[in-house]
Amino acid sequence: MSQIYEIRDPIHGFIEINEWERDIINHAVFQRLRRIRQLGLTDMIYPGAMHTRFEHSLGVMHLATKMFDEIVKRRIDFLKKELNYSDGGIERDRILLRLSCLLHDIGHSPFSHASEDLMPKDEKGRPYKHENYSAAAVVYLMKDVIDDHPLNQNHRIRAQEIADFLNNFSLRRSLLWRSLLSSQLDADRSDYLLRDSHHIGVAYGKYDLNRLLVTMTVAIDPESNPTLAVEESGVHAAEGLIVARYMMFTQVYFQHTRRAYDYHLAMSMRSLLKEQQFPPPTNRNNIEEYLKWNDWCVLGEINNGNGGKHGKLISERRHYRKVYETPEVPSQEDVEALNKIWDEIGNDDAFLDKAENSWYKFDNTDIPILENINKSDEKVTYLSKLSSVVYGLKPVGQSRIYVSVEKKDDIKKRIEKIKCK
Numbered sequence: 001m002s003q004i005y006e007i008r009d010p011i012h013g014f015i016e017i018n019e020w021e022r023d024i025i026n027h028a029v030f031q032r033l034r035r036i037r038q039l040g041l042t043d044m045i046y047p048g049a050m051h052t053r054f055e056h057s058l059g060v061m062h063l064a065t066k067m068f069d070e071i072v073k074r075r076i077d078f079l080k081k082e083l084n085y086s087d088g089g090i091e092r093d094r095i096l097l098r099l100s101c102l103l104h105d106i107g108h109s110p111f112s113h114a115s116e117d118l119m120p121k122d123e124k125g126r127p128y129k130h131e132n133y134s135a136a137a138v139v140y141l142m143k144d145v146i147d148d149h150p151l152n153q154n155h156r157i158r159a160q161e162i163a164d165f166l167n168n169f170s171l172r173r174s175l176l177w178r179s180l181l182s183s184q185l186d187a188d189r190s191d192y193l194l195r196d197s198h199h200i201g202v203a204y205g206k207y208d209l210n211r212l213l214v215t216m217t218v219a220i221d222p223e224s225n226p227t228l229a230v231e232e233s234g235v236h237a238a239e240g241l242i243v244a245r246y247m248m249f250t251q252v253y254f255q256h257t258r259r260a261y262d263y264h265l266a267m268s269m270r271s272l273l274k275e276q277q278f279p280p281p282t283n284r285n286n287i288e289e290y291l292k293w294n295d296w297c298v299l300g301e302i303n304n305g306n307g308g309k310h311g312k313l314i315s316e317r318r319h320y321r322k323v324y325e326t327p328e329v330p331s332q333e334d335v336e337a338l339n340k341i342w343d344e345i346g347n348d349d350a351f352l353d354k355a356e357n358s359w360y361k362f363d364n365t366d367i368p369i370l371e372n373i374n375k376s377d378e379k380v381t382y383l384s385k386l387s388s389v390v391y392g393l394k395p396v397g398q399s400r401i402y403v404s405v406e407k408k409d410d411i412k413k414r415i416e417k418i419k420c421k
Helices: 019-025 028-035 053-081 087-103 112-118 130-141 159-166 172-178 187-200 209-215 232-253 256-272 284-291 295-303 308-315 332-345 388-392 405-420
Strands: 004-009 013-018 216-220 226-231 321-325 350-354 368-371 379-382 399-403
Touching: 004 053, 013 019, 013 053, 019 028, 019 087, 028 053, 053 087, 053 187, 053 209, 053 216, 087 130, 087 159, 087 172, 112 256, 130 159, 130 284, 172 226, 187 209, 187 232, 209 216, 209 226, 209 232, 216 368, 226 232, 232 368, 232 388, 256 295, 256 308, 256 321, 256 350, 256 399, 295 308, 321 405, 332 399, 332 405, 399 405
Parallel strands: 226 368
Antiparallel strands: 004 013, 216 226, 321 399, 350 399, 368 379
């Protein structure tokens, strides 16, 4: 019997882990997450935003497990009869889910999403993502603590299996549970909304987690695929989750000053990297080289004067200033006006930022709602059909123009003249 340890967490109370999970957490690759902030340099605007990917990863594992357990408890007959799950298969999938959620962020670059634009492209021209680095780190560097761990003897979960889960290459039966890590109802978003709100000191990301948990379920969608869903009685909890995401995006993740620091960080890091980008996650040496980078290293380089012009701007808090922006949901005329201004003033001391390019996105992807649960006529519909609030939310398509402090006043005057033409 494995010993159970408890970790105190400000969001979820006590998070329980076993000896296997403790050994994984104590691995150097996972410990690196203590040096990767969750929200980049958001503390320059919200001073409390000093939390890291370390505690978030623990929270995602904990929350995904609670979701999994609630679904199994309430829909065990459905899982067995409709999806052919067995008791042994469910137990193994629970372990696979926990380990995958625990390790899902180990491949984050410094300051989380702020430097993901520095990730190279694969042979098909697709940019690598942090999930690809997480999967590679699991396979190349963590096999010993996964494949060979004594508590894995009966389950035979392999590092490659976790990597496939993270890369979305899982077997069909595992894809349902992967939705607990990446979907509109996932534990990832559910944790960071609450965690970010707590540390920043805002209420925008708060929603009724307990109600959401006890109404989460599984169903067959209109395309005959298994899907996560929420029972009818949980519609308002699901609605609250969507609204929380919208508010956090507009007020925090796409906050104008925060985005300026993301830009400066990326530009500064580009000057620090040998080839102006990270090495691809294609072999052990590359992964080891990549994982040497963390927030402390970058800030040390900037402090030593090696971060170039943008590093100096960060140190002196002379970030570029916003001089023009479109509405959150711009019309075609708004977009054309922005493009006209950018064409006339765009230069090396300015940058154009678009919501669609942000790593934290708000879109109106729907949440499945299960009607008539456990009845012969149970069916899946979608939240936007039941909630006028969600139906009315539109994808944020805002764009902004930033310029250097020295040019701000002059550029603002030029913009007014351009608008009058």
